[in-house]
Amino acid sequence: MASVVYNGTVPTPSLTGFTMPVTAAMGAFFGLIAGQSTGLGALLGIVVGAIAGAAIAFVLVTMVSYKVGRWSAIGVIGIIGLLTGGTIGLVVGLIAGALLGWCAYWLHLGGYRKSLPPYATSGQVLWHNTFKFICGLIFFFLIAPIITIIPLSFNAQDFFTFTPEMLALDPAGYSLKHYQDFFTNDDWLRPMKNSLIIAPFATIISVSLGTLAAIGLSQSHVPFRRGIMAILISPMIVPLIISATGMFFFYSQMGLWMEDNFGISKSLSGYIKVILAHAALGIPFVIITVTATLVGFDNSLTRAAANMGATPTVTFFRVQMPLILPGVISGALFAFITSFDEVVVVLFVGAAAQKTLPWQMFTGLREQISPTILAVATILVIFSIILLATVEVLRRRSERLRGMSPT
Amino acid sequence: MTDATGPMVAADGRPLKASLNRALRRQKMRALLLISPLLFFIMITFIIPIGQMLFRSVENQIVGDVLPTTVVALDAWSVKSGEAPGEEVFFALTQDLVLAAERKEHTRLGSRLNYEDPGISSLFRKSGRNVEVMGEGYAKQFDALDERWAETNTFSEILADPEWLADAAQVETAADMDRFEVNEDAATYLPRTVAAYTSFANYMIADKGKDPAKSKPWNTLHLALFEDLRAAPEITIASAYGDMLRTAAAAVPTFETETLSASFAKIDKDWLDPDVWSTIKRYSPSYTNGYFLNAIDMEKTVDGPAWRPEDQQIYLTLFWRTLLMSMTITISCILLGYPVAWLLANLPARTANLLMILVLLPFWTSLLVRTSAWKILLQQQGVINDIVVWLGLVADDNRLALINNATGTIIAMTHILLPFMILPLYSVMKTIPPTYLRAAKSLGATNWTAFWRVYFPQSVPGIGAGSILVFILSIGYYITPEIVGGTKGVFISNRIAYHISSSLNWGLAAALGTILLAVVMLLYWAYDRIVGIDNVKLGG
Numbered sequence: 038m039a040s041v042v043y044n045g046t047v048p049t050p051s052l053t054g055f056t057m058p059v060t061a062a063m064g065a066f067f068g069l070i071a072g073q074s075t076g077l078g079a080l081l082g083i084v085v086g087a088i089a090g091a092a093i094a095f096v097l098v099t100m101v102s103y104k105v106g107r108w109s110a111i112g113v114i115g116i117i118g119l120l121t122g123g124t125i126g127l128v129v130g131l132i133a134g135a136l137l138g139w140c141a142y143w144l145h146l147g148g149y150r151k152s153l154p155p156y157a158t159s160g161q162v163l164w165h166n167t168f169k170f171i172c173g174l175i176f177f178f179l180i181a182p183i184i185t186i187i188p189l190s191f192n193a194q195d196f197f198t199f200t201p202e203m204l205a206l207d208p209a210g211y212s213l214k215h216y217q218d219f220f221t222n223d224d225w226l227r228p229m230k231n232s233l234i235i236a237p238f239a240t241i242i243s244v245s246l247g248t249l250a251a252i253g254l255s256q257s258h259v260p261f262r263r264g265i266m267a268i269l270i271s272p273m274i275v276p277l278i279i280s281a282t283g284m285f286f287f288y289s290q291m292g293l294w295m296e297d298n299f300g301i302s303k304s305l306s307g308y309i310k311v312i313l314a315h316a317a318l319g320i321p322f323v324i325i326t327v328t329a330t331l332v333g334f335d336n337s338l339t340r341a342a343a344n345m346g347a348t349p350t351v352t353f354f355r356v357q358m359p360l361i362l363p364g365v366i367s368g369a370l371f372a373f374i375t376s377f378d379e380v381v382v383v384l385f386v387g388a389a390a391q392k393t394l395p396w397q398m399f400t401g402l403r404e405q406i407s408p409t410i411l412a413v414a415t416i417l418v419i420f421s422i423i424l425l426a427t428v429e430v431l432r433r434r435s436e437r438l439r440g441m442s443p444t
Numbered sequence: 445m446t447d448a449t450g451p452m453v454a455a456d457g458r459p460l461k462a463s464l465n466r467a468l469r470r471q472k473m474r475a476l477l478l479i480s481p482l483l484f485f486i487m488i489t490f491i492i493p494i495g496q497m498l499f500r501s502v503e504n505q506i507v508g509d510v511l512p513t514t515v516v517a518l519d520a521w522s523v524k525s526g527e528a529p530g531e532e533v534f535f536a537l538t539q540d541l542v543l544a545a546e547r548k549e550h551t552r553l554g555s556r557l558n559y560e561d562p563g564i565s566s567l568f569r570k571s572g573r574n575v576e577v578m579g580e581g582y583a584k585q586f587d588a589l590d591e592r593w594a595e596t597n598t599f600s601e602i603l604a605d606p607e608w609l610a611d612a613a614q615v616e617t618a619a620d621m622d623r624f625e626v627n628e629d630a631a632t633y634l635p636r637t638v639a640a641y642t643s644f645a646n647y648m649i650a651d652k653g654k655d656p657a658k659s660k661p662w663n664t665l666h667l668a669l670f671e672d673l674r675a676a677p678e679i680t681i682a683s684a685y686g687d688m689l690r691t692a693a694a695a696v697p698t699f700e701t702e703t704l705s706a707s708f709a710k711i712d713k714d715w716l717d718p719d720v721w722s723t724i725k726r727y728s729p730s731y732t733n734g735y736f737l738n739a740i741d742m743e744k745t746v747d748g749p750a751w752r753p754e755d756q757q758i759y760l761t762l763f764w765r766t767l768l769m770s771m772t773i774t775i776s777c778i779l780l781g782y783p784v785a786w787l788l789a790n791l792p793a794r795t796a797n798l799l800m801i802l803v804l805l806p807f808w809t810s811l812l813v814r815t816s817a818w819k820i821l822l823q824q825q826g827v828i829n830d831i832v833v834w835l836g837l838v839a840d841d842n843r844l845a846l847i848n849n850a851t852g853t854i855i856a857m858t859h860i861l862l863p864f865m866i867l868p869l870y871s872v873m874k875t876i877p878p879t880y881l882r883a884a885k886s887l888g889a890t891n892w893t894a895f896w897r898v899y900f901p902q903s904v905p906g907i908g909a910g911s912i913l914v915f916i917l918s919i920g921y922y923i924t925p926e927i928v929g930g931t932k933g934v935f936i937s938n939r940i941a942y943h944i945s946s947s948l949n950w951g952l953a954a955a956l957g958t959i960l961l962a963v964v965m966l967l968y969w970a971y972d973r974i975v976g977i978d979n980v981k982l983g984g
Binding site: 069070073074079161164168169171172175176178179180182183185186189196197198199242246247249250252253254256257258259260265267268269271272274275276277278279280281282283284285286287288313314316317320374377378380381385395398399402403406410411414417418421422424425428429 | 468471472474475476477478479481482483485486487489490491492493494495496497500780783784787799801802803804805806808809810811812813814815816817818819820821823825826827830834835836859862863891916917919920921922923926927937940941944945950953954957960961964968972
């Protein structure tokens with residue numbers, strides 16, 4: 038549907054039969070919220086909201102131009118909100134004004150069927166917009182939980198919901214105390230440090246071994262390719278709880294063996310165990326991303342390099358590596374986040390000395406839930422936004438590079 | 445390949461075929477060489493641990509290791525007799541148990557058998573404490589007969605191989621002694637004593653680092669000696685100990701005897717219960733299917749496998765619930781993911797990329813963050829309940845129970861796994877040309893027919909790939925159900941974790957894990973068939 042764009046004029050819909058009733062329904066929705074929060078009752082709120090919605094639609098459509106109409110709707114309803122509900126009323130009023138104004142013009146000027154061909158029936162138009170609305174709700178479902186915890190982490194109280202002060206946008210309702218707790222409390226700093234020790238080492242192991250193997254796998258003649266691939270991918274497919282169970286038995290014996298034979302301390306052997314386990318879990322991601330990058334790699338480049346006298350090592354580092362580097366780095370990021378975010382295996386394999394950040398969050402959530410978790414969660418969300426941006430940039434760069442290479 | 449001038453040759457004069465083969469072989473070797481470090485690494489750090497877990501689910505050597513002679517003696521006994529086994533078995537049990545108690549192995553054995561028959565653990569603990577006094581009466585009577593019986597080296601002088609004794613005298617510390625070697629003659633007329641002393645001596649040397657000839661013999665040795673002498677063997681020993689033994693053999697019939705079964709019954713009357721013995725006998729082989737039977741709510745009985753009583757059946761319910769909830773989550777993911785994937789695949793690239801961020805951000809956000817977000821949102825005093833109460837949809841004293849039940853698990857896990865559905869669906873839908881849909885409509889199809897008959901069948905591979913991925917991931921989930929699932933919303937994985945860390949029934953945990961692994965492997969095979977494991981894509 039979306040690819041057909043009709044640029045001609047759309048017939049103006051009926052004001053009293055279409056634009057006013059729909060805007061009134063939207064007004065009723067905001068009226069319900071206002072009625073509930075001010076204590077006037079739901080029914081009164083709905084009635085008043087519906088009348089107000091219809092009135093706004095009528096006034097905006099018949100009397101004022103688009104720009105003036107939008108701003109005046111925002112201003113008027115915002116002021117009404119401020120008078121009835123204080124600061125939070127102002128915010129809700131501004132939002133309601135913006136939406137009602139937009140709705141009235143969107144309906145009146147035919148924005149709702151702009152991306153549809155003019156012959157679309159009203160049923161199709163309705164379905165098209167309902168579909169968009171449903172998708173919007175699903176996107177909301179995806180993102181809302183993550184967004185909600187960000188303001189909650191600035192809560193001045195030890196609650197996990199919005200306090201009245203927060204809703205009134207009172208500065209006293211907000212504080213950085215949970216962040217302060219995170220950055221001063223050893224219960225959180227030590228796990229943070231452990232995570233930052235374990236994840237990079239695990240990443241280095243998975244990336245170095247994984248890249249080599251991916252290059253091997255992408256050669257044209259590899260015996261037992263399917264079987265080898267299945268084994269290398271298996272840490273991703275086998276449920277974590279099963280990997281953790283298996284590793285629990287094996288790694289405890291391995292730890293004792295290392296302590297007896299190499300005389301390393303219990304703490305060091307603990308770190309080695311967790312790092313090895315996490316490296317194994319990260320390998321499938323490296324294999325998948327690097328193999329995907331190598332699919333587009335032109336092998337005549339290595340032959341050309343060899344032809345000009347480069348040794349295989351030089352060829353690898355000067356020709357092949359720069360081209361597959363984006364894939365390697367995004368594989369490394371996947372491996373890093375796998376280790377950084379992993380809790381089941383470390384719970385079984387590690388000892389208290391190797392407690393990582395997710396482990397501490399897990400115990401926090403299961404036993405004594407502390408609001409500091411929200412601060413940690415917010416920091417991790419920002420961290421993942423940075424990671425996501427990096428991976429996106431790398432992916433585009435890789436596509437550009439591969440687009441440039443002769444095929 | 446051949447013509448009048450012979451086979452085609454390469455530049456170096458070799459036949460071309462051989463030369464090409466060699467090049468191919470070298471190429472294969474190079475590929476394998478590049479792969480081998482990782483393959484080795486994964487083998488050590490992942491495949492072997494999993495294999496060991498599989499092995500542990502059938503392994504059951506502890507009974508045979510701790511009670512070796514009892515297990516052999518029990519062969520002749522059957523629970524059908526309706527009574528406890530005879531003295532011979534109790535004699536073997538005494539000998540095994542005294543060594544096990546010294547090594548502190550009897551409690552481990554007790555906990556192992558306790559999984560099968562609750563109560564056995566305390567039986568073994570109590571018996572381990574008291575078994576050392578058994579045979580004390582005989583020890584005193586032997587001592588009264590001849591003072592030399594009270595000396596620590598008497599037994600080794602009689603029972604040990606003279607060469608071993610001579611060697612043993614040479615070593616500096618007892619820990620360096622060789623394993624005990626028996627005097628072949630003594631073994632013919634004092635078989636039980638020799639066996640009992642061998643385990644005593646080896647325990648003293650290997651575990652304690654003591655010279656057995658300088659350690660006080662256990663009372664059970666006297667018990668064994670009494671049993672041997674009662675059979676009136678022909679004693680052929682030449683040394684001074686020969687007379688001593690013959691005197692003892694002559695005196696034995698007049699000894700005050702001890703009934704071992706009665707002594708055990710005095711420790712705990714459960715020893716006379718045939719069911720206890722039947723449990724020991726059933727679990728005596730080195731490998732057992734007992735853990736697997738437990739994992740599917742069955743148990744080993746005398747008449748073969750049978751269902752457990754109704755009130756003890758939990759695992760099948762749990763497996764069934766895990767499957768059902770994983771299915772619900774998969775279906776929710778399809779219902780929510782399909783429209784979004786469709787929208788993303790059909791919008792102009794710029795808008796689609798922007799909206800893609802909304803899918804990828806949850807994908808990249810820590811699992812713990814998302815789980816804690818849901819825990820906080822779904823609580824009784826959480827944001828969602830606050831909103832519905834505020835809107836007047838629900839009374840304040842009747843808040844929705846959204847957490848610590850199956851609802852909480854399904855909501856949170858649908859959210860967590862939704863990106864894994866959207867991404868494969870999107871990549872499949874991206875390849876479906878929009879012209880097909882328009883062509884169908886121009887030929888007179890309604891919107892629904894065009895979608896259902898033309899578009900949907902082409903998107904089925906995406907649904908298949910996404911569903912299997914989501915299903916595999918959800919079936920083994922542990923963290924989220926543990927935190928938001930309460931008791932009604934937990935999966936089989938939570939039970940596995942419980943057996944690993946709390947009940948310590950590792951064999952059962954391994955058996956449950958093996959069953960789960962088998963299910964996942966089946967799905968993995970299906971995934972490989974439908975999508976191909978090489979085609980897994982991450983992050984679009």
